[in-house]
Amino acid sequence: MNYKMLGRFVGKILWVEAAFMIPALLISLWGREIPAVKGFLLSMAAIVVVAGLLTGLCKGSEKKFYAREGLACVGISWIAMSILGCLPFCLSGAIPRFIDAFFEIVSGFTTTGASILSAVEGLPKGILYWRSFSHWLGGMGVLVFLLAISSINGGDNGFTMHLLRAESPGPNVGKLVPRMKKTASILYLLYILLTILNVIFLLAGGMSLFEAVCTAFGTAGTGGFGVRNDSIAGYSPYIQNVCTVFMLLFGVNFSCYYLLLIKQFKSVFRDEELRMYLGLVLGSIVLIVLNLRGYYETLGETIRHAAFQVASIMTTTGFATTDFDLWPSFSKAILLFLMVVGACAGSTGGGFKCGRALLMVKSLQRSVRQVVHPQKVQVVRSNGQPIGEKVLRNINAYLAAYVMIVIVSFLAVSLDGFSVTTNFSAVIACFNNIGPGLEMVGPVGNYGAFSTLSKLVLIMDMLAGRLEIFPILILFSRTTWKHR
Amino acid sequence: MNIIIAGDGKMGSTLTRQLSAEGNDLTLIDSNPKVLEASEERYDVMVVQGNCASMEVLLQAGVKEADLLIAVAGADEVNLLCCMTAHGLNPRLHTIARVRNPEYTDQIYEMREMFALSMAVNPEKQAATEMERLLRYPGFLKRDTFAKGRVEIVELRIDERSKLCNVALNDMNGIVKCKILVCAVLRNGRAVAPDGNFVLREGDRIFVTAPTDTLTILLKNLGIITHKVKRVILCGGGRVSYYLAKQLQKSGIDVQIIERDAERCNHLAAILPDSCIIHGDASSQFLLESEGIADCDALVTMTGLDELNMIISLYGMSCGVPQVITKLGRMDNTNILGNLSLGSIISPKELCCNTIVRYVRAMKNQTGAALTVHTIADGQAEAMEFLVDDATKHCGEPLKSLKLKKGVLVVCIIRGANQEIPGGDSVFHRGDTVVIVTNGEKSIGQLNDIFE
Incomplete structure (x- = not known):
């Protein structure tokens, strides 16, 4: 393990984090929120000290960086960023307990949107902004941001690929253009453009600028922190529809947008994952609308609520316009299913990912055919391209890890003595970075009542879910920390 | 690009x-x-x-x-x-x-x-040309030319009998009696930029800049006797062998090619009628001895196996062959090879890469690009030739007053027909070409990049 290089990277990430706190500080200053200003200043000082120490101590490191350093680097960066990022909540007194603040910021960075707060409307604006901004930063990934702004020179600099793979979701992460820096810049540029578009549409619906920006951050990162107690329910139908559309847009693989940009419409149209994603969304909406007959006054309202909830859950955002915990069980079951499937690979959404599910179904199909013709040689294809056995093997390993983590977390959380549905949906909602689950942790509930142990378990789940398990899992392996 | x-x-x-x-x-x-x-x-x-x-x-x-x-x-x-x-x-x-x-x-x-x-x-042809150039001046491990062949950077190995062993660079000019400059020393696999007090030790490989016409004087004063190569043994009958044999025959040098594959031997005999093609295993010492390795003037090992080439070369050196050239396909392990006496090492792949990299640089930077680029010291340093043009800064200022980047050395200034090995008072003017050596840490695209 190349500790020095690792330290340098974490140091860099922390500098970025400190820089991103400045807007939140300015908002607090502008609103004369004295405790929040104090909180931000103290936290920034703390971050700068830690970052400075790391950068200073880890000078002159060898540039040897392999897969395990890449994975561990991402895992450690995220944990460090979260521990220091929750300080403003603590120090400003908005969320006095450290474990609660930690839960809240991890929920933010991992774009989960699960909150321990029962009411957010009284919080200082700077704190609300930082809470929503953490979604935006976590959505595309802070290391990708670092790759976009810093130039890492040298001969053997392919290790950036390990960072991208570890932080970007999906089974088969690739570059858009030959240079990593340019790939990361393109991703962030698309991300920023879509976010601005979202803000404009929200402003057109009569939202205030602050709320529009915060809501857009929550949507863009597919996070789900709102600035109102009732999430999106209090806004006009227009704004709810804008949110539905943008949530779905942010759940699409960003390389599709790049392909649109370079005018390769055909390959976007034929993308199997995108088709599956849109097909699942449409199918679920239709089924839920049929199931919800009589719940709302008009068909239009039913469709609006169904579409919003489907988009919110499938893209793992977690906004709500209505309390879907009151819906009939079939609708709830569909939502639970969508929670697990999740958004497209390469998007800001979480979950198991459509692309991965698609490949899994295909390899299952192959195994079934193998029973009929044991000698048959078959290649799994996606978009006409053969998929390597290594990718398929990784998906199987991922599924195994996924199931195991869910089981262990479920057992641990159950110690608190809440109902089975609450516990199970809480684990699923955190692990898949959605936010609201069912019953006690449903759209109108929150995670405040869980014990410290459960919160820690859920924090680990959120991180593992966002980083796709391995970067977190590798931190617990003893061989990771051995010297080569 | x-x-x-x-x-x-x-x-x-x-x-x-x-x-x-x-x-x-x-x-x-x-x-x-x-x-x-x-x-x-x-x-x-x-x-x-x-x-x-x-x-x-x-x-x-x-x-x-x-x-x-x-x-x-x-x-x-x-x-x-x-x-x-x-x-x-x-x-x-x-x-x-x-x-x-x-x-x-x-x-x-x-x-x-x-x-x-x-x-x-054509990497193999390029390698053959390079080998032929080396065979013409036995004693140098590597020769890279600049300024249309008038200036060279040559590589020498210091062994215990060498006159330069345990000599400080300041005292070197008294021995060689001509103006040369040591621009890099490779010691224990690491390149060092030496100053005047640097003392050469046994096993060092030094890179020397010298005008081409002084090379003979240099060799003579160093006590490396030069006699014309008349008989060469080539181990391995691949493509490089073919090209080299063809070129050597033109200069009237006797060539013996040892090749293991009978069919290939027949083919070579057909296309190289003046060479002596021997069917046999070049790794067999008996065969090499019976073919007179002890009194041949040069041995070139270029079978398909790097390991075999090294072993045959080592054997050749131990038999006292004056000039040995080893062909290697992989240059990854050069830092450990430096300690073996393998003679000159030539890698067709690397030569060819240098040519392509030169082309890319020229394409990228139509004006001010390096005229010639050679990597020296096992790829740890680079020698480049630039034209001083209107855009060049610090024309006419003596070198001692210029602030050059760390690891950059001006090793030759060529003005018209004269080549000057620069000292502190030397200057360059518009129209001159200069040769610089850099340790390769900073990327130098044009001449102005060498200044702080």
Whole structure:
């Protein structure tokens, strides 16, 4: 393990984090929120000290960086960023307990949107902004941001690929253009453009600028922190529809947008994952609308609520316009299913990912055919391209890890003595970075009542879910920390 | 610059390493996903799997936006087809193809026209030319020329009998009695930029800048007796052997080629009527002795196996062959090879890569680009030749008052017909060419980059 290089990277990430706190500080200053200003200043000082120490101590490191350093680097960066990022909540007194603040910021960075707060409307604006901004930063990934702004020179600099793979979701992460820096810049540029578009549409619906920006951050990162107690329910139908559309847009693989940009419409149209994603969304909406007959006054309202909830859950955002915990069980079951499937690979959404599910179904199909013709040689294809056995093997390993983590977390959380549905949906909602689950942790509930142990378990789940398990899992392996 | 490299073999990956570090955007094409994966994890490049001569694959690799295509796949024909297809898709594209079948060498100029090649490279032929140059001045391990062949950087090995052993660089001019400059020393596998008080030790390899016409004086004063090479043994009958034998025959040198494969021997005997082709295993000491290794003037080992080449060369050195040249396919382990006495080491792949890198640099930077670039000291340093033009800063100022970047050394100033090994008072003017040596840490694209 190349500790020095690792330290340098974490140091860099922390500098970025400190820089991103400045807007939140300015908002607090502008609103004369004295405790929040104090909180931000103290936290920034703390971050700068830690970052400075790391950068200073880890000078002159060898540039040897392999897969395990890449994975561990991402895992450690995220944990460090979260521990220091929750300080403003603590120090400003908005969320006095450290474990609660930690839960809240991890929920933010991992774009989960699960909150321990029962009411957010009284919080200082700077704190609300930082809470929503953490979604935006976590959505595309802070290391990708670092790759976009810093130039890492040298001969053997392919290790950036390990960072991208570890932080970007999906089974088969690739570059858009030959240079990593340019790939990361393109991703962030698309991300920023879509976010601005979202803000404009929200402003057109009569939202205030602050709320529009915060809501857009929550949507863009597919996070789900709102600035109102009732999430999106209090806004006009227009704004709810804008949110539905943008949530779905942010759940699409960003390389599709790049392909649109370079005018390769055909390959976007034929993308199997995108088709599956849109097909699942449409199918679920239709089924839920049929199931919800009589719940709302008009068909239009039913469709609006169904579409919003489907988009919110499938893209793992977690906004709500209505309390879907009151819906009939079939609708709830569909939502639970969508929670697990999740958004497209390469998007800001979480979950198991459509692309991965698609490949899994295909390899299952192959195994079934193998029973009929044991000698048959078959290649799994996606978009006409053969998929390597290594990718398929990784998906199987991922599924195994996924199931195991869910089981262990479920057992641990159950110690608190809440109902089975609450516990199970809480684990699923955190692990898949959605936010609201069912019953006690449903759209109108929150995670405040869980014990410290459960919160820690859920924090680990959120991180593992966002980083796709391995970067977190590798931190617990003893061989990771051995010297080569 | 946008560059596509077709073929991710030994040559492809060496090029990738060099060109990626110089800030080019690279896309690699190969049909083997394993090697592509390894490259992707090692370098900041994009990879495309497929046949590089297929239009679909070329389009996928972004041939329309590319500036240069380098085709170094296994087969010449694939390389040619690849360049032709790519050029058809993008007429602005520059193309470089590796063509190494000897049957094509005579028609290479016509082929460049027909297949729309900007350049054709032949690593084996280049290596043979290089070997022939070395055989002409036995004693030097490596010769790199600048200023159209008037200045050279030569590599010498200091052994215990050498007159330079345990001599400080300041006292060196008294021994060699001509103006030379030691621009780099390779000690224990690491390049050092020496100053005047640096004392040479046994086992050092030194890189010396000298005008070409003083080379003979240098060799004489160092006590390295030069006598013309009259008989050469070549181990291995591959393509390099063929090219080298052909060139040596022209200068009237006797050539013996030892080759293991009987069929290849027959073929060589047919195409090289004046050479002595011997069918046998070159690793057999008995065979080498019976072929008179003890009293031949030079031994060149170039079988397909690097290990075998090294062992035969070591044996040749121990038999007291005055000039030994070893061909290596892989240059990854050069830092441990430095301690073995293998004579000159020549890697066709590396020579060819240097040629291509030079072409890329010239393309990138039409004005002010280096005229010549050679890597020296096992790739740890680079020697470059630049033209001083209107844009060059600090013309006419003495070198001692200039602030040069760390690790940069001006080793020669060429003005008209004169070559000057510079001291602190030397100046350069517009129209001169200068040769600099850098330790390769900072990328030098044009002459002004050497100043702080």
